[in-house]
Amino acid sequence: MRLCIVALNTFKESIRNRVMINILLFALALILLSLVVGDWSMGHQVKVIKDFGLSAMSLFGLLIALFIGIRLMVQELEQRTIYVIASKPVRRWEILIGKYAGLSLTLLINIVFMTAALWAVGFVMEKTIDFGLIPAIVLMYVEILLMVAFALLFSLLSSPTLSAVFTITMFAVGHMSGFLRDYVVLYPDKGFHWLFKAIYWVAPNLENLNLKTSVVEHLQLQPHAFGYGLLYGLGYIFIVLFIAVAVFDRRDLK
Amino acid sequence: MAESVIQIEHLSKVFKGDLGRSPSVGVDDLNLEIGPGEVFAFLGPNGAGKTTTIKLLTRLLVPTRGRISILGRPSTSWKSMESVGYMPEQPNLYGYLTGEEFLSFIARLFGLGPGVRKARIAELLDRVGLKDRGKQLIRSYSRGMVQRLAMAQALINDPSVLILDEPMSALDPIGRKEFRDLIFDLKKQQKTVFFSSHILSDAEMISDRVGILKGGRLIRTGKPDELMGEDVHSVEVTFMLGPDAPNLADMGIPDALVQDSRVLVRLDRPDDLSALIHKIESHRGRLVSVVPAKKSLEDLFLAEIGR
Numbered sequence: 226m227r228l229c230i231v232a233l234n235t236f237k238e239s240i241r242n243r244v245m246i247n248i249l250l251f252a253l254a255l256i257l258l259s260l261v262v263g264d265w266s267m268g269h270q271v272k273v274i275k276d277f278g279l280s281a282m283s284l285f286g287l288l289i290a291l292f293i294g295i296r297l298m299v300q301e302l303e304q305r306t307i308y309v310i311a312s313k314p315v316r317r318w319e320i321l322i323g324k325y326a327g328l329s330l331t332l333l334i335n336i337v338f339m340t341a342a343l344w345a346v347g348f349v350m351e352k353t354i355d356f357g358l359i360p361a362i363v364l365m366y367v368e369i370l371l372m373v374a375f376a377l378l379f380s381l382l383s384s385p386t387l388s389a390v391f392t393i394t395m396f397a398v399g400h401m402s403g404f405l406r407d408y409v410v411l412y413p414d415k416g417f418h419w420l421f422k423a424i425y426w427v428a429p430n431l432e433n434l435n436l437k438t439s440v441v442e443h444l445q446l447q448p449h450a451f452g453y454g455l456l457y458g459l460g461y462i463f464i465v466l467f468i469a470v471a472v473f474d475r476r477d478l479k
Numbered sequence: 480m481a482e483s484v485i486q487i488e489h490l491s492k493v494f495k496g497d498l499g500r501s502p503s504v505g506v507d508d509l510n511l512e513i514g515p516g517e518v519f520a521f522l523g524p525n526g527a528g529k530t531t532t533i534k535l536l537t538r539l540l541v542p543t544r545g546r547i548s549i550l551g552r553p554s555t556s557w558k559s560m561e562s563v564g565y566m567p568e569q570p571n572l573y574g575y576l577t578g579e580e581f582l583s584f585i586a587r588l589f590g591l592g593p594g595v596r597k598a599r600i601a602e603l604l605d606r607v608g609l610k611d612r613g614k615q616l617i618r619s620y621s622r623g624m625v626q627r628l629a630m631a632q633a634l635i636n637d638p639s640v641l642i643l644d645e646p647m648s649a650l651d652p653i654g655r656k657e658f659r660d661l662i663f664d665l666k667k668q669q670k671t672v673f674f675s676s677h678i679l680s681d682a683e684m685i686s687d688r689v690g691i692l693k694g695g696r697l698i699r700t701g702k703p704d705e706l707m708g709e710d711v712h713s714v715e716v717t718f719m720l721g722p723d724a725p726n727l728a729d730m731g732i733p734d735a736l737v738q739d740s741r742v743l744v745r746l747d748r749p750d751d752l753s754a755l756i757h758k759i760e761s762h763r764g765r766l767v768s769v770v771p772a773k774k775s776l777e778d779l780f781l782a783e784i785g786r
Contacts, residue, residue, distance in 0.1 A: 230587045234573075241575045308567040309632060312537035313588045314560045477494070478539040 227315050228323040235327025239293065248288050249335050255281035256342045260349070271350050275441045278343040279361060283437075285339065286369030287396055289332060294376030295388045297324050298473070307478055318470040325377060325466065329370055336366050357443065360451045361436040367458035368434040372396055374465040381472045398424055399431030429461045482551075483512040484640055484671040485536065490545035492531055492695075505531035507695040509545070513673060513688075515639075518666055520682035521675040522776075523692035524784055529675040530568055532692070533644045536673070537565045549640060561589070564638035568645040568675075570629035574618030578609055578628050581617060582635055589636040603631040608657065622649040630661070641665065643674035647681055659685050683776040691783050699783055706779050714746045715770040716755055721763030730758050741767070 239245050259277035298321070301307040310320055340362055344354045375395050379388035398405070405425040409418060433454045439446050492505040506528045513519045523529050534540040536547055538554055552559040572581055579600055586596040604613045607627040617625065626649040633641060647655045655678070662685045665672055676682045682689060683703050690700040699706060720740040727735050727742065732755070736743040742764075746752060752769065759766055 226590075227588055230584065234576075234584050237580075238573070238575055304571045305567065305569075306571050306573055308534075308537075308539060309565075309570065309572065309585070309629070310588070311539055312560060312563075312565040312567075313585065314557050315588055316557050475541065477541060478534070479494075 228319045228326065231320055231323025232326035232330065235324045236330050239328055239331035244292050245331065248285060248292065252281050252285035252339055253342050256339060256346060260346055271347065272441050274346055274350060275358065276437065278346065279437045282336065282339050283365055286365065287372060290369065290372035290376045290392055291389050293328060294373035295380045295385050297328060297377055299380045299385050311478055317474045321470055321473050322466065328373060332369055333366065336362065357440050361440040364434040364436055364454045364458065367455060368431055371429060371458055371462050374462050378465050378469040381469055395428060398428045402428065402430035403432060433457045484515050484550055485513040485673060486548045487511040488546050490535060490547060491543050492535060492540060493543045504695045506535065509697055511690060511697060513671060515671055516666065516669040518662060518672045518685055518687045520686035520689040521673065521692060522679065522682060522689055522780060527692040528695040529692055530644055533642055533675060536642055562639040564633035564636060564641045566629045566633040566643045566646055569648065570625055572617050572625055572628060574616065577614050577616055578604065579613040581628065582632055585632045586635050599635060603634055607631045623651060623654055626650060639670060641670055641672045645676060646674055647676060647678055655681060679777045679780055691780060693784055703776055712774055713772045714749045714752050715772060716744045716746060717767040718742055718759045719765040719767060724762045724764060730762060
């Protein structure tokens with residue numbers, strides 16, 4: 226219950242946050258821009274629009290993770306607003322997860338807006354709504370939530386700047402997971418082989434959450450690809466948040 | 480003393496030094512008991528450990544050693560805060576909420592239902608002088624208004640124990656007077672109040688007991704009257720000079736404030752009073768007043784801290 230109270234307050238904070246609104250407007254503008262970009266492509270206009278639109282949504286997620294996810298707790302700690310909540314009969318994990326849940330709700334609403342915008346653009350071009358995009362969008366939402374969880378964890382362990390660097394690195398490494406795996410297999414004795422191996426095992430494979438190409442190209446999805454991706458992403462989020470809670474629980478609020 | 484409301488036993492807090500800096504001691508082996516309905520003032524210079532102690536009491540910091548219990552519950556339990564109201568030093572509240580929204584948020588955290596919540600918010604906004612400002616965003620509040628709202632949130636759950644960190648620091652003289660009246664009201668309601676302050680005159684006026692902290696250690700505790708003592712340590716004498724009075728140095732009164740024929744003399748040895756009165760009378764002067772001065776809390780504080 227208290228978790229929901231904190232979540233709703235964070236939701237209120239997010240929707241009154243100008244940065245969030247600006248990022249959303251930027252993403253919507255990018256989706257509309259896909260109409261122009263689509264015009265440049267020869268015969269693949271609709272595919273390019275969808276691809277560009279989904280990429281804009283993905284970029285939106287990364288920006289939110291960087292600008293809002295990192296600030297989620299840092300702002301509370303720096304501005305000392307945390308003193309008032311943490312001294313109430315509330316468990317620390319309820320504060321942390323409540324704030325995360327509030328931001329997740331805001332992100333969900335934003336994703337719904339952007340999906341509607343993408344469908345509207347697609348409808349203008351195709352006179353039909355492509356519901357086949359939904360699995361890719363759901364997994365993209367999970368990926369954004371995972372990035373926010375990482376941003377939150379890093380922000381509890383380091384400075385906002387370093388947290389941003391770590392989060393971007395995690396995003397990049399997560400999408401290069403296949404490359405890391407291949408490198409380790411192909412060059413088992415090369416220098417830094419152990420490091421790549423370690424990163425491969427620790428960092429999430431974000432390609433498990435990437436169905437963009439499949440849905441845009443109308444390719445047959447691998448059986449259980451969606452279900453596996455969903456469980457994989459949610460499992461990772463659970464682990465990252467679990468560590469974040471353990472860190473925050475022992476933290477002195479100076 | 481009746482069963483303690485706040486019990487602190489061998490409490491210590493050591494802050495680890497960041498990046499190779501040596502650790503620092505915030506609080507060192509603090510023992511303190513505060514009884515029901517008591518108003519306790521926690522005094523000390525900057526860096527003495529007042530805020531650290533308060534943050535340990537309110538679960539914002541984790542003790543290195545020792546234990547705290549509030550109303551019989553260990554502070555390690557989040558439930559220990561159910562009957563506690565806390566106001567931080569120089570509070571920062573959510574600027575994106577209105578005063579009413581903020582109090583409603585805090586009231587929900589205490590599990591207050593909608594009816595109670597609404598009534599309590601209206602009552603508290605009125606009590607802290609923000610009745611007409613409840614619908615304004617907090618970011619538009621002045622420092623003093625934020626302080627008043629922070630006080631309101633500390634009272635939202637009708638707490639048995641109030642822990643206030645420098646509660647009067649941002650208030651003007653009228654605000655301080657209102658705040659003192661509020662503390663007196665709370666005392667009448669048998670609430671226990673633990674507050675830190677730099678304003679010694681306020682602490683002297685409203686507290687039942689004071690504790691003086693220095694370097695993380697509690698060096699004195701007691702009732703203000705007991706600590707200051709009953710002894711008169713000086714006497715201020717005011718008199719009018721007679722028409723044919725010689726100058727004061729000739730009268731054997733070298734240090735005095737003179738305005739027209741009115742003279743103010745401070746005697747550091749009260750035993751000298753009768754001799755002075757004799758001198759005044761022998762030169763046909765007129766005694767106006769004799770005011771004995773006792774040690775103030777400020778005198779005591781400066782003496783203790785200066786040691």
